[in-house]
Structure formats: structure tokens, C-alpha cells
Amino acid sequence: MLIDVRGLIHRIGERTILDLPAFQIQRGEHALLLGPSGSGKTTLINILTGLVTPTGGEVLVDGRPIARLSPAERDDLRRRTIGLVFQTLRLVSALTVRENLALAQRLALGRVDAAQIERLIGRVGLAHRANALPRQLSQGEGQRAAIARALCARPALVVADEPTSALDDANAQAMVDLLLDSAEATGATLLIATHDSRIKGRFGRTLELQPLMAAA
Template sequence: MIFIENLNFGYSDHKVLSIPKMEIKEDQQLLILGKSGSGKTTLLHILGGLLAPNEGKVVIGKTDIYKLSQSQRDKYRGQNIGLVFQKAHLVSALNVGGNLLLAQYLSGAAQDKGRVKEVLEELNLGHKVRSKVKALSQGEQQRVTIARALLNRPRVILADEPTASLDDDNAFKVIELLKRQAQNYGAALAIATHDQRVKDEFEVQLNLNM
């Protein structure tokens, strides 16, 4: 669950976001829409504990994340929030399995090859565990980033323009995958996009243009 209240954020004196109240329940899926520069990425960064708001609170589960210290928040993020970005940001020197083990290590979780295998199999990538990431298609790379986001069974999944570099077929597959996996994990899902192709796939929408 994500709950935000009286949220205000600006970069120096340039006001970007003002959201009085918003709640996304465990099983809800939110599409954040808005033209370029409307604040979609900024909002996801705030929800992900990466950027403190100037005012307001962000509660994930029962935790008011900006009441935590920076290091507590980093730990909380690693354990509870799955992040998916437009670009895969995978380490090309490592294979697929190595990338996931590295992510586990960086989140402070114990390295668990069984879990890596399990999550790759959920995303039909079990056969790619030893593949170099450069040898994967863009759609496969995006699925690896989704696998990485799901590793720690997050309460919240945040995806920033996850379909922007994908063709229509892969864009819809990635959206379906994110929705299905969020349901499987009982996680709240928020996707930011300006991709009009995916607009009809979500009942709950927040339009930052207004």
C-alpha cells in the first residue's frame, strides 16, 4: 500500500508536484500519465524513497519512509520496493544470473541462487540464466529488470517508462507481466508513462497534466 498526503516538491523555486492525497492499495495498479516534464519520474523517485519531498508524507505499508534515516530508507527500499526503469541498467560484464545475484547482494539480502532461478523461471527466462546480457533482446532485458525488481518479493513495484523502448508486442507483454506479477505478489503497482499505447490497460490513473 502507498499513501501520500500533502505532497509538495520543487527543484529550487521551480514547483513540480502538488498532490493533496492519494492512496494505492495492495492490489491496485496505478498509471501515472503526463507530458514530458510534468513530474512523472520525480513522483516515482519520491515514492521509491530516492528523493525527499519538500512537504508531505509518503507511507508504504505502515512505514512513513521520510521519517527514516537515509540508511534505514535505503535498506527499506532494498527489501520492500521493486524498481523498473526504462533502460535496463544491467551490468554487461555479468551474465543474467550474476546480475540478479549482484542485486541481491546490493539490497543487503542473502544471495540465494534458488530464488534467482525461481524468479527467472516465473518470467520465462530460466534458460537465460547463463546468457550474457548483451546477447538478450530488449524485451528480454526488460524482463530481467522486472525479475530483478521482484527478487525480494516487494510490497510496491514502481516502473518508469518500462515500455518506451519496446515495440507494440513487447510493450503489451511487459505491461501484462508487471500487472500479473504485482497481483501474484500482492504488491501495489505504479507505472509512469507517456506511452499512449498502454493507457487503456489501467483503471486507476493519475494525470499530472492537470
């Protein structure tokens, strides 16, 4: 089992924003995380990836209790095990698209596979923008670059927060194809948080969160 959530609670002040008694994802399984704004999707992603420590409960990622790891251990787990695609562009601003992918590979794997980087850049339709800096990319191009960066180190778990929100229909389907094909090739697990109804039919399993109105 790659993700095992047990009795997860998260509060901000007196308000409970996430209450998830149990949730598991097996290795190689793919799931969509659904729910309206305010339902806790991004909070859950941040907890699963060790960016936020929950108020209560336990989350095991690859058998490790992520909330009990040190900051350095969390960083190491993210580099080696998790590919992250955020809603906001988090590419290194001083590096080109190609250099951003090379840096991600080097940090995770200790080496650079230039051929794989070129294949991924081509798959996301950015071969003509490989030498562009993040500030020179459109929103959609930046999102595609972020997806390529998340995949370039062949992580066991790919977690994406609204990865197709800035893409047109053709590119949205192409990015889902890329995520699914890459996961199939490497045995990776996908967890994608989305509002995008265009991609719901591509995944067999969903977890739907609802906003919690009552205070804790």
C-alpha cells in the same frame, strides 16, 4: 494502505514542479501515472521510493514516513519492499543477467531462488541471453532484464518508470502481462509511469499530472 501521500510539494529553486495534495494506493491495487514530460512523474516516483526528499508534505510507504528515514533505512525499505524499474538501465555492469537477478534476491531475501530466476528469465524472453552482460543487451532486452530483476524478490510494491518504452507491441503487452500476473500471484501493488498509450486500457486507475507553469 501501501502508499499515502499528504500535501506533497517539491520545488527546484523557485519553481514548483510537483504539487499533489493527496494520493493513496491500497495494497494489491494497480495504477498508472500519466502526464506529459515535465509534469513530475519521475520526480514523484523518486520521492515515493526515497531517492528524493520532497520540499514539503509527507509520504508514507508501508506505513513508514520515507522522508524521515535514515539513508540506511531507505535502502533497506527499497531492498525489502520496492521493486524498481528505471528508464535507464541500472543493472550491475560486471554481472550477467542471471547474476543480476540472483544479487537482487540475495540482498532482499538473504537467499537465492534459482528456479524462480530461471522462470522469470524465460517469461521475459531472455533464456538465450541469461549469461550476457548488460552492455551486450539491446535496449529492449535490457528493459526486460530490469523488469525481471524488479520482480525476482517478490516486492510488495513495484514501481516502474516507462517500462515498455523500448519494447515493440508484442513485448510491451507481454511485459504488462508479466507485471499483472506476478502482482496477482504475490499480492503486489503496481505503480507505472508511462506515456505508452498501448497499455492504458490494462489498468483501471490513473493519476494524471500536469506541468506546473507558475513559480512558487
